[in-house]
Amino acid sequence: MGITELRSKFACISQVPFVFSDSLRRNIDPFGRFSDGDILAALQKLPQGLSSSMDAGEAALSAGQKQLVCLARALLEKRRFLILDEATSNIDHRTDAIIQKLIRNEFAGATVVAVAHRLQTVLDFDRIFVLSKGQIVESGSARNLAERGELHSMILGSGNQRHRLIEELKSQK
Structure with a gap:
């Protein structure tokens, strides 16, 4: 498989999202392959319209809004990974x-790999890998890991969110 084909299978949303200094439309569909209707369907959660001007280097959009733009791009492209x-x-x-x-x-039909510090982000994933100092220290389902070990310690240390995390795990029966 060539690099172009390989890249066409993946979508990535990072902590430091990449956007172009161009319109919102062009940021979501940089190659002009989708209709406005398709793009609007992917934009339901974004606060600005398709023609909003964007400056990738300045504060035209917050970092969170840029992450939402990248999510809309991923939704539109429907990548497998x-x-x-x-x-x-x-x-x-x-x-x-x-x-x-x-x-x-x-x-739902894609492979999703997530790096996250917010525990609720990964609690319903099929498999969780807990890392410490760059090494995998445990892996398994959240339900199994939450009973003891590192994930258990993280949940106990989550303060006021602890109750909500425990309830989420209980609801996964």
């Missing part, structure tokens, strides 16, 4: 919950 590297780190918890539900629904 989605890589999320702290993809919602600049987004408030309420919007993060909406995005996590959207990712679960829209990428």
Whole structure:
């Protein structure tokens, strides 16, 4: 498989999202392959219209809004592999919950790899790898890992979110 074909299978949303100094439309569909209707369907969560001017280097959009632009791009392209590297780190918890539900629904048939510090982001993933100092220290389902070990310690240390995390794990029966 060539590099172009390989890249066409992946979508990536990172902690430091990449956007062009161009219109929102061009940022979501840089090659002009999709209709306005398709783009509008992917933009339901974004605050600005298709023709909004964007400056990639300045504060025209916040980091969280840029992450949403990248998510809209990924939704539009419907890639088989989605890589999320702290993809919602600049987004408030309420919007993060909406995005996590959207990712679960829209990428149900895709392979999703997520790097996240927010525990609720990964609790319903099929398999979780817990890292410490760059090494995998445990892996498995959240339900199994939450009973003991590093993930258990993280949940206990999550303060006021602990109750919500435990309830989410219980609802995964």
